[in-house]
């Protein structure tokens with residue numbers, strides 16, 4: 001192939017590449033030579049498939065435990081995607097255009113929809129007898145210890161909206177993140193009823209993540225999805241207001257009602273004895289009082305809901 005055989009498009013690309021390398025003091029020729037020896041990219045390397053397939057480690061020989069492990073991992077990957085979008089929105093802040101903001105909220109809602117709709121993989125998709133046995137090998141680990149779930153909560157709203165319900169009204173808008181953090185709802189939910197002590201599940205979680213979550217709470221005190229909405233809403237036209245409110249409401253509803261109800265259904269299926277008697281949960285919480293969303297009524301964006309909707313919060317998805 002001669003120089004003349006290279007079409008204008010390729011020459012233009014070479015020119016652009018040359019400029020790009022020059023900006024960092026590198027030369028095009030050496031980098032092109034490197035390309036001669038670089039292997040082609042393969043699908044399995046790109047997505048690290050071999051590594052991914054080594055990350056499932058059931059603790060027992062019951063086959064259905066694999067479903068439990070993998071579905072938790074799938075959920076955590078969706079949590080990662082949700083945070084990926086939230087972080088971009090919060091970091092862009094004033095530079096975030098309405099179109100991108102709306103699009104990213106829709107993406108998050110798409111992920112949440114999948115998590116809510118697929119939850120029957122847990123509630124219906126495992127053999128009851130197997131579950132009751134393999135869960136004993138998992139004590140005291142619990143999905144309660146999902147740090148990504150807590151990170152999404154902290155990045156979504158003001159810290160006072162996440163306080164234990166009994167404290168929420170008194171503390172609204174008062175107190176630094178350091179003062180409010182100990183009253184966050186899930187810390188109250190993981191207390192042994194008989195002794196009033198923290199469950200070991202909570203102790204483990206605090207040891208590993210408390211410092212990180214407190215730091216995150218400080219960092220996101222003014223930088224969360226609710227704060228973003230409050231700052232921007234007044235500067236927006238009616239149509240845009242309506243559209244973004246809709247996506248925020250959908251997210252609140254899916255995360256705090258849809259997912260929580262679907263998850264409760266799974267817990268009830270496996271942890272309820274006949275005649276309404278509850279089996280102790282893996283994390284030691286009094287889960288029948290803790291998990292139903294109508295008790296804690298966690299709402300990320302309360303100003304977007306009517307009094308009537310708040311009164312009924314947690315009983316059903318509002319659509």
Ligand code: HEM
Nearest residue numbers: 075122142143144146149186266267281282283284285287
């Ligand atoms: C059959 C399946 C499941 C059962 C029976 C179950 C059971 C429970 C129970 C009883 C709790 C209360 C804490 C405790 O005492 O352990 C809990 C909390 C939790 N679980 Fe699950 N779980 C299941 C599946 C999942 C999955 C797939 C996830 C995904 C990550 C998950 C995430 C969570 C989270 C985030 C909490 C804390 C919720 C909150 O603080 O409001 N769980 N689960």
